[in-house]
Amino acid sequence: MKADRTKKLEKEMLTCTFCGFCKSVCPYFEDDQWDPSVARGKVILAYGLAREDIEPDDSVVKRIYQCTTCKDCERRCPSNIKVIEIVKAARRDLVEAGHMLPAHSKIVDNIERTGNPYGETKATDFGVPIKQAEIGYFIGCTSRYRTTEIAEHTISILNKLGIDFTLVEEGCCGSTLHRIGHSKEEILKLMKANLDAVERLGIRKLLFTCAGCLHMFEEEYPKHFEFDFEVEHVVQYLARQKLKLKPLRKRITYHDPCHIGRHMSIYDEPRALLRMIPGAEFVEMKESKESSRCCGGGGGVRANEPDASQRIASRRVTSASEVADILVTSCPFCVSTLIFGNDLVKMDVEIKDITELVDDLLIA
Numbered sequence: 001m002k003a004d005r006t007k008k009l010e011k012e013m014l015t016c017t018f019c020g021f022c023k024s025v026c027p028y029f030e031d032d033q034w035d036p037s038v039a040r041g042k043v044i045l046a047y048g049l050a051r052e053d054i055e056p057d058d059s060v061v062k063r064i065y066q067c068t069t070c071k072d073c074e075r076r077c078p079s080n081i082k083v084i085e086i087v088k089a090a091r092r093d094l095v096e097a098g099h100m101l102p103a104h105s106k107i108v109d110n111i112e113r114t115g116n117p118y119g120e121t122k123a124t125d126f127g128v129p130i131k132q133a134e135i136g137y138f139i140g141c142t143s144r145y146r147t148t149e150i151a152e153h154t155i156s157i158l159n160k161l162g163i164d165f166t167l168v169e170e171g172c173c174g175s176t177l178h179r180i181g182h183s184k185e186e187i188l189k190l191m192k193a194n195l196d197a198v199e200r201l202g203i204r205k206l207l208f209t210c211a212g213c214l215h216m217f218e219e220e221y222p223k224h225f226e227f228d229f230e231v232e233h234v235v236q237y238l239a240r241q242k243l244k245l246k247p248l249r250k251r252i253t254y255h256d257p258c259h260i261g262r263h264m265s266i267y268d269e270p271r272a273l274l275r276m277i278p279g280a281e282f283v284e285m286k287e288s289k290e291s292s293r294c295c296g297g298g299g300g301v302r303a304n305e306p307d308a309s310q311r312i313a314s315r316r317v318t319s320a321s322e323v324a325d326i327l328v329t330s331c332p333f334c335v336s337t338l339i340f341g342n343d344l345v346k347m348d349v350e351i352k353d354i355t356e357l358v359d360d361l362l363i364a
């Protein structure tokens, strides 16, 4: 197989000393304890593909996709290896050579047919008119079609605060396609359609509740297009507001979604928001902020290996249940994966998106 993109990272891969420090943090390795699923294993496989020393057989393809792109190995790696770039390049080369996993082919087909990875054909009506406004809210496919309550709570918060905002005629942001190695041309089409939809409404600041969508707009869109509106997670926006919240006598902990945590360093704002709740005790899990463990959902893992994803999520929920009554996060995909994880271990901990908690307590 030709692996031109992976080949360009050959030098990067050769800096791996095989020290194994990445083993101490990889959620996938913690789950299956097999070396090929940890960063150094993927580096060896990707190097083999780049040199055309190994064939992309089923076992190689499977291992290259056992990565949630959580970035924790990069934090731990003494050689500063860009593991995610290597994984993404190898996936892109595999897809180009015709090695897409069936679960991912279904996502691609859904997006091509319906504009969203879930294949939903009926748009959810959130009762908000689309109009010219300085502030826009990009809901993202997961909250448009699955965890709709997150979009409803966000809309309710913005309405309670008297903010003039609009929704957007949005389509998939392209995040999933990007992470599973799909063709750049298709992703660029999605990006362009979303940017046109935002720009025709005169939006100056676009708010997000999905960590994956925001990360895509922050990191990937500017590589290909110029635009002059700001992007921000709703937790950043709300942390600057004067919120009047009802008291809540509970212990609350926070799970950092990898794509706004390690990938974007948004750590303080959600914590500042949670500390605004009168009577609540904010507690950290042992692994938080930079060292937060992954929920197990990202990088196409949940679609392809739901059982592994569920086990990884169950560990995070178990950690939360040891310190808190409520586990809060700020990404619909993390919320749904953590709830899925708790189906396995049935811990006595509520799992909520931060918008749900804030809206329930916000005094209009």
Ligand code: SF4
Binding pocket: 015, 016, 017, 018, 019, 020, 021, 022, 023, 039, 040, 043, 076, 077, 078, 079, 080, 081
């Ligand atoms: S921590 Fe970095 S250098 Fe060490 S084995 Fe893992 S990828 Fe290689």
Ligand code: SF4
Binding pocket: 025, 026, 027, 028, 029, 037, 038, 039, 042, 066, 067, 068, 069, 070, 071, 072, 073, 074, 083, 084
């Ligand atoms: S990005 Fe996360 S899941 Fe992927 S190899 Fe690194 S630690 Fe493991």
